[in-house]
Amino acid sequence: QVQLVESGGGLVQPGGSLRLSCLASGFDLDNFAVGWFRRAPGKKREGVGCINAPDPSSPETNTQFSDSVKGRFTVTRDSAKKTGNLQISNLKPADAAVYCCGGPVSSYSGPYYCQMFWPHEADQWGQGTQVTVSS
Numbered sequence: 001q002v003q004l005v006e007s008g009g010g011l012v013q014p015g016g017s018l019r020l021s022c023l024a025s026g027f028d029l030d031n032f033a034v035g036w037f038r039r040a041p042g043k044k045r046e047g048v049g050c051i052n053a054p055d056p057s058s059p060e061t062n063t064q065f066s067d068s069v070k071g072r073f074t075v076t077r078d079s080a081k082k083t084g085n086l087q088i089s090n091l092k093p094a095d096a097a098v099y100c101c102g103g104p105v106s107s108y109s110g111p112y113y114c115q116m117f118w119p120h121e122a123d124q125w126g127q128g129t130q131v132t133v134s135s
Contacts, residue, residue, distance in 0.1 A: 009129030047119020
């Protein structure tokens with residue numbers, strides 16, 4: 001069964017950091033991009049970060065970020081643990097939301113998902129993990 005499960009959310013003070021993980025099962029996450037999204041109460045879902053599937057023709061893996069988080073969020077993948085990770089730094093109250101991972105597991109396995117389809121298209125989603133920012 002194809003599944004994505006997030007973990008790592010919690011309560012953090014402004015300025016603090018969190019590391020969210022997205023554990024994949026039922027498929028090889030190394031072959032797919034991982035997008036990160038968030039939804040705050042009363043707001044639309046927002047794409048915050050994305051990491052492409054590895055490109056055999058390039059030594060670097062492309063990542064993309066929304067302007068609101070650029071410079072504070074980092075996305076990585078851990079092949080051994082079969083996870084995608086979102087490192088959040090310098091948290092602000094506006095970052096409070098349910099964070100989830102998603103990707104094109106059934107629709108696209110190439111190395112350009114983040115540029116071509118994110119944040120508008122994904123066919124597999126995790127259930128989300130809550131991030132609360134409060135002093």
